[in-house]
Amino acid sequence: MSRTQEAILAAYAELIEELGSDDVPFRLIARRAGVSERTIFRNYATRVDLLLATAAWIERTVFLRQESSSIFDTPLAIRAAMVSYDRRPELAHVVAETTMRGVSGAAPSPRRDLLEQMVDAEIAVLGDEERQAIVAALAHLDSAATWVALRREFGMSRGDIADAAAWAAEAVLDPIRSRAGRHSA
Template identity: 35%
Template sequence: MEEPVDTATAILASAAVLLRERTFDDVSYRALADEVGISERTIYRQYPTRAHLLAALSNWIEQTCLPLPPFVTVSDFRAAVHERFRAFDASPAYAYVGARASAISPTIDTEPAFITRAIEAMLDVEAPMLNRRDRRRVAASLRYFSSAMFWARLRTSFDLDAGEICDAFDHAVDTVLARLPDATWAKP
């Protein structure tokens, strides 16, 4: 048997359960309190605003339900993002929470997401001759095209499924990387 989890985590786990039947906007503190079996005040103590709850919930879902496969090379990166987009398609409610949480004004000192650091590390290895500004432009572009926001935008306004979103992602990665001269890439 696992140890009982702390209150903060229990709240997030219950919120994730409620997300299966309603949107985040409809997960009230009242309903959450009933679900966990604690008082509404206890939830407010942990998460003073809905933005705090959203940020924490998104982190928890990402770590527990949607872990990012590790990657070192560009082709691993593509595969990892494809896997993620397919996981988003399987749990759209979770993916929208991630997309929303990444759009809000940060509630706490937010560290860059793991995927941001992983993309930077990948570029250091794969394109060691890249100048600083281009490396940042490439990293930022790849990061943004691999985000839950990209998935959410293509699903909501373009009505695309995971396979089509992966194709659009691959196309975007191709166009970004095509801007880099051959000489900046590591020789195999």
């Protein structure tokens, strides 16, 4: 990613937080990034392209996570993610809505590959269906979309969201703990 692209995405994210909308005029983004509107369009041909790139940038930079060393540490990582989404709600909404809308190229479960690798390494005895169900449940819980749903639909507080998501992840993992080659509980 070029410095120009980084400046554009950072400016857009800042403006989303300030203005409370992902429909920020390109002229404001250009002014904040110190580039021309034409430069934005050269890098991101459409608003969807810009939004998708910004959501991915937000996930990589703003919501950067410490990797879990074990699948059984995932509930703690999910809890920490929920807290970080709550600290930057406008950006969490952008990430969640971009992936939930199915915008071309958005990864609905960006940590799926990592979860699959950890399950395969630690619980090799799982059948394909059980493995898929566990990874799907954890990937769904480990998302901005989960934070948004719990906030919007239930009006839960930061701590309650973090606790509920971590508890749900523990409930997914508890039945398979005894089959793991390694325990990190």
